Amino acid sequence: TIQADGGLNEADIKKMMDDAEANAGADKARRELVEAKNHAEALVHQTEKQVEEHGDKVGDAVKDEIAKAVEELKAARETDNIADIQAKHQALMSAAMKLGEAIYASQQEATAHADAARDAAADEGGDDVVDADFEEVDDKH
Template identity: 60%
Template sequence: PPAPRGVPQIEVTFDIDANGIVNVSAKDKGTGKEHQIRIQASGGLSDADIEKMVKDAEANAEADKKRRAVVEARNQAEALVHSSEKSLKEYGDKVSEADRTAIADAIAALKAATEGDD
C-alpha cells in the first residue's frame, strides 16, 4: 500500500562515467528496497549535436527555473491545504463557527489558486 503523504524518503543516486554510461539507483530509506538501472548509449553524439543540446539547455534554463519555482510553490500550497483540512477536521469543534468558516474559505481560495498551470 502507498505510504502516507510526506512519509516516504527516497535516496536517488546518479553516476556518469567517462564513457557516458549512467548508473542510477533509488533506495527507499523506510523499507530498504533498492533498484538500480544502467543506461548505456547505443551510439555517440557528434560534437555539433552536443553543442546544440548545451545551447538549448542554456536557452531554457531561466524558463526551467521559473517552472520549478511554480511547481515547488504548488506542492507547498497543496501540503498546506492537506494539513489545514486535517487540523480543521480534528480541532474544528474547538474554534468558533466564524473562525471555521474563515479557515474553510481560505482553504477553498488556496485550492482555487493551485488549480491552473501557472
C-alpha cells in the same frame, strides 16, 4: 553535462548545450511552480485535518474564514500563476494560525486545570501521613 561519446559532432553538441542553457530558466520556473503547488496541497491537507480535529475550539467565523482560504488556495493550485498560489498560501496560513492559537490556549488551559486538581488533591492530605520526630533508644544499656 553533455559529453561527446555517442558519435555526435561538435555542432550537435554545441546546439544541445545552447538548448540546455536556454531552457534552464524555464526549468527553474517550472520547478518553483511544482514546489508551490505541492506546498499548497500539503497546507490544505494539514489545515483540513486540524479543523476536523480541533474545530470545536474556534467559532464559526474562524472556521468560515479557514474554509474560504482553503477553497481559494485549491482554486489557485489549479492554475499556473505562482504569485497567486503563494498569496493564497499565505492567506491560508494566516487564517490557520487562529486555529493554532486556539489549540495552544486550550492545551494551556487543560494543563492549568490538571495542575490545580493535582495541587488540590495534595492539599487535602488524603495520604494520612504524619510527620514525627524520633530518637533511637539503645535498650542494651
